[in-house]
Amino acid sequence: MAYLLRHPGEVALRTLQHLEIVAIAIGIALALALPLGVLAARSARVRGPLLVLLNAIYTLPSLAVLAFLVTYFGLGLVTTEIALVAYAQMVLVRNISVGLLGVPAAMREAALGLGMTPLQSLLRVEFPQALPVIVAGLRLATVATISIATLAGKIDAGGLGALLFAGLDNDDPNRIVAGSLAAATLAIGADLALRGCERLAVSRTR
Amino acid sequence: MSAAGAAVSMRDIVVCYAGADRRAVDDVSLDVAAGEFVVLLGPSGCGKSTLLRTINRLVVPAAGTIALDGRDARDQTPEALRRGIGYVIQAVGLFGHLSVGRNVAIVPELLGWERDRIAARVDELLALVRLEPARYRDRMPRELSGGEQQRVGVARALAAEPRVLLMDEPFGAVDAIVRTALQDETLRIHRALGTTILFVTHDVDEALRLADRIVVMNAGKIVQADVPLRVLAKPASDYVAELMDAKDAVRRLQLLRARDAMAPPGAPTKGRIDAERSLREALSQLLEGSDRLSVVEGERECGTLGFEDVRGAIAATER
Numbered sequence: 001m002a003y004l005l006r007h008p009g010e011v012a013l014r015t016l017q018h019l020e021i022v023a024i025a026i027g028i029a030l031a032l033a034l035p036l037g038v039l040a041a042r043s044a045r046v047r048g049p050l051l052v053l054l055n056a057i058y059t060l061p062s063l064a065v066l067a068f069l070v071t072y073f074g075l076g077l078v079t080t081e082i083a084l085v086a087y088a089q090m091v092l093v094r095n096i097s098v099g100l101l102g103v104p105a106a107m108r109e110a111a112l113g114l115g116m117t118p119l120q121s122l123l124r125v126e127f128p129q130a131l132p133v134i135v136a137g138l139r140l141a142t143v144a145t146i147s148i149a150t151l152a153g154k155i156d157a158g159g160l161g162a163l164l165f166a167g168l169d170n171d172d173p174n175r176i177v178a179g180s181l182a183a184a185t186l187a188i189g190a191d192l193a194l195r196g197c198e199r200l201a202v203s204r205t206r
Numbered sequence: 207m208s209a210a211g212a213a214v215s216m217r218d219i220v221v222c223y224a225g226a227d228r229r230a231v232d233d234v235s236l237d238v239a240a241g242e243f244v245v246l247l248g249p250s251g252c253g254k255s256t257l258l259r260t261i262n263r264l265v266v267p268a269a270g271t272i273a274l275d276g277r278d279a280r281d282q283t284p285e286a287l288r289r290g291i292g293y294v295i296q297a298v299g300l301f302g303h304l305s306v307g308r309n310v311a312i313v314p315e316l317l318g319w320e321r322d323r324i325a326a327r328v329d330e331l332l333a334l335v336r337l338e339p340a341r342y343r344d345r346m347p348r349e350l351s352g353g354e355q356q357r358v359g360v361a362r363a364l365a366a367e368p369r370v371l372l373m374d375e376p377f378g379a380v381d382a383i384v385r386t387a388l389q390d391e392t393l394r395i396h397r398a399l400g401t402t403i404l405f406v407t408h409d410v411d412e413a414l415r416l417a418d419r420i421v422v423m424n425a426g427k428i429v430q431a432d433v434p435l436r437v438l439a440k441p442a443s444d445y446v447a448e449l450m451d452a453k454d455a456v457r458r459l460q461l462l463r464a465r466d467a468m469a470p471p472g473a474p475t476k477g478r479i480d481a482e483r484s485l486r487e488a489l490s491q492l493l494e495g496s497d498r499l500s501v502v503e504g505e506r507e508c509g510t511l512g513f514e515d516v517r518g519a520i521a522a523t524e525r
Contacts, residue, residue: 113288115287
């Protein structure tokens with residue numbers, strides 16, 4: 001608390017950095033997961049192996065993955081984002097495909113029967129219907145990413161992790177408390193905000 | 207775009223599903239006249255739904271051609287074809303995240319109609335299926351009863367004035383009273399718009415009530431195609447006779463009008479019946495204690511009807 005009060009600029013900067021790392025990761029992860037999720041929903045042959053692969057990545061210890069990636073991509077933001085995007089894929093692809101598979105067959109039948117192209121059916125009917133499940137996945141992925149992103153501080157990518165590791169290295173509990181508080185606030189805030197979106201999506205579809 | 211019906215011509219249609227040991231539709235040809243109400247009737251698995259779905263290319267036949275008003279259905283993209291063909295399914299398939307009005311507006315939106323025209327059309331259609339536009343336009347599908355949902359489904363299918371309407375067991379999931387009401391609405395809409403309707407059902411009574419012509423199917427083939435009364439009175443095979451329960455004479459009475467059986471006026475009567483009512487209703491009145499009914503057109507007696515006339519009408523259908 002003392003650190004937070006004495007260095008509000010430093011904490012704010014690290015928080016913004018952290019948000020930036022997370023936003024880039026989730027943006028890229030979504031852009032990747034949307035086509036993969038659609039593919040998985042359309043083809044059972046793709047779905048099985050793809051989810052096994054993503055699940056395997058998801059179970060790897062994050063610090064080990066980060067250390068491994070550093071040997072190829074060096075220290076910094078790029079390495080961090082690669083790890084974060086890879087971790088988020090499992091939850092995102094799973095929820096997107098499960099959400100799409102949960103759309104009643106009659107709706108897709110009606111959409112095509114009325115003359116929608118498969119893409120129109122996807123965008124106008126299936127995604128809106130699957131939105132609650134997809135947003136739930138987005139929430140889980142975002143909260144996990146906020147947490148894993150603290151490791152970025154260890155490999156010179158900044159964020160709240162930098163504050164935490166500096167605190168650990170310098171035996172400065174004040175910095176650790178400030179970093180932890182900020183990280184927890186971010187995670188809880190994102191969770192609450194996306195829960196709100198989820199409820200909104202549910203109320204619009206059911 | 208004309209609202210009147212289009213002729214549908216199916217030639218040598220074959221449909222094979224992967225892994226099935228026989229053809230789902232086995233070399234079927236069927237001509238449906240513009241404005242005709244044809245019911246495809248048969249047990250599940252007989253190929254009636256599959257045949258229906260070849261018309262809007264949700265099922266692509268392995269062989270054969272389909273033409274609407276002489277124009278090969280393959281001349282346009284499947285999407286363009288489907289936007290010109292109404293489609294109603296048993297599960298309704300309303301889009302739960304869109305209001306009733308937005309559901310009905312789907313096809314006009316796909317066709318790029320202007321806002322005002324769509325809004326006017328939506329209200330017109332809701333009124334057509336007897337859902338008061340001001341009350342229903344902005345409600346969500348989940349707030350409606352099953353019968354109301356299917357009314358919206360019918361309105362949605364008719365939105366862009368299709369010349370052909372495909373209905374796949376549309377009233378199979380609603381209770382008997384609602385089903386009868388929806389059948390009446392369908393007949394009224396058919397008379398009002400002149401749309402060609404192909405209607406799939408396994409319910410014999412529904413087929414008898416609705417059809418200009420009944421097409422009976424079995425194992426992927428058409429086994430009889432004729433007006434309802436002849437399918438009942440002259441079943442083409444034991445299969446058709448059994449399916450239609452053709453020995454049930456009372457069923458046939460439902461298809462005959464008092465006018466068809468009446469004797470000349472003059473004899474003493476008790477009770478009256480409108481000339482357009484069915485002989486089944488006439489028989490019911492006779493059984494309630496009259497030996498002879500007066501058959502009326504408005505207030506004027508045009509004939510009389512007794513038991514022997516009803517029996518004679520039944521016998522005549524078998525000749």
